[in-house]
Amino acid sequence: MGRSSVSRSPASPAPRRHAAAGSWLALLAALLLLWPWAPAFAADNPELLPDHPTPVIDLARALTDGQRAALEDKLDRFEDASGWKLRVLTQYERTPGLAVKQYWDLDERSVLLVADPRGGNLLNFNVGDALFALMPRTFWVELQTRYGNQFYVRDNGEDGAIVAALGAVQTCLERGGCQVVPGLPQEQWLLTFCTSVLGGLIVGFAAYPRKEGDTVAWSWVLLLSPLWVMLFVVFGLGPVVTRTSDWLPVLRNSLGFLGSSLAAYLIAQRTVGKPPVGNAGG
Incomplete structure (x- = not known):
């Protein structure tokens, strides 16, 4: 906000009043946050x-x-x-x-x-x-x-x-120690499942063939690999394997990734991936 209010004219009292009000609000918020623990x-x-x-x-x-x-x-x-x-x-x-x-x-x-x-x-x-x-x-x-x-x-x-x-x-x-809290709550697993599905959608849309005769556009899959690897591996599987030894959440997230990849691939192939019509006869 400070940068957007730069002007050639002298500063008016209104911004000062707003800044003062903001300072008082920040102080009040800090007091409210600290008050419950102050007696302790x-x-x-x-x-x-x-x-x-x-x-x-x-x-x-x-x-x-x-x-x-x-x-x-x-x-x-x-x-x-x-x-x-x-x-x-x-x-x-x-x-x-x-x-x-x-x-x-x-x-x-x-x-x-x-x-x-x-x-x-x-x-x-x-x-x-x-x-x-x-x-x-x-x-x-x-x-x-x-x-x-x-x-x-x-x-x-x-x-x-x-x-x-x-x-x-x-x-x-x-x-002997933990880096994260053990156990995987249901809401946290749902978040990892959603990120796995999102990663699969990116792979599927990236993989549809752009050229006639191709089956998978591997170059696009590799190009977008930092994004889908982060979503599936880092945010989809990482929080699961570090918090539980149960294989079922890993299997569910992997199936969600593969299923969304296939669905996105088929949808993209039948819509945006259709080759242009009218050039077959030269």
């Missing part, structure tokens, strides 16, 4: 902490008593077996804040999952430095967006989101 990190209320050691502090009552007891036992056994410390804090208006760090003695081998429904995403993670060598920052972003989004929480509940996220972390630590 600025407060220090040790009186909210339990008087006994536990890996789960459920102030928001997101878990049932049975779920909390089972999760406590699971996290304790996992810590004894692996040395990795997984902790859970659910909060709403009340939060112990910084007091949890000393209570749990959080260090570089610790993961703190904070569940707070006041933000746009239920989940937030405080990750020790040692874990970034096994799971990069992109892993934690994907973990948060997959299990903490409002649609997943609506369908599976806050308890389901917490348990699923912790399960993914435990699985990756047992494997």
Whole structure:
């Protein structure tokens, strides 16, 4: 917008008012985004902490008593077996804040999952430095967006989101690390299937013969290979094989690619690929 408003005349007050309004709106948006988390990190209320050691502090009552007891036992056994410390804090208006760090003695081998429904995403993670060598920052972003989004929480509940996220972390630590979150959600597979079909359509339309006597225009297929390879291999198969060992999604995406290629080839051959009429007799 700044470049399009360049003029020879002196600047008028209107753009300045607009710029000032934009600055205030940006500041207000930043405050609204940071507000839900400000109490969580600025407060220090040790009186909210339990008087006994536990890996789960459920102030928001997101878990049932049975779920909390089972999760406590699971996290304790996992810590004894692996040395990795997984902790859970659910909060709403009340939060112990910084007091949890000393209570749990959080260090570089610790993961703190904070569940707070006041933000746009239920989940937030405080990750020790040692874990970034096994799971990069992109892993934690994907973990948060997959299990903490409002649609997943609506369908599976806050308890389901917490348990699923912790399960993914435990699985990756047992494997020795992950680059991506394991598992392939239905909506993510549909996206990979659509990109595979789109890649097949490009191959099919590229392959129809331009010259009489040709069957496949290989030169055009090779020319457009960066596009369809990216769609089919990188976006169609890549997210599948890195997240699951199940062969069925790979087979479905491959069949979608081949089927759309054949359909596009036949359609193009009968429409745009028809040779011109009237030149046969010279």
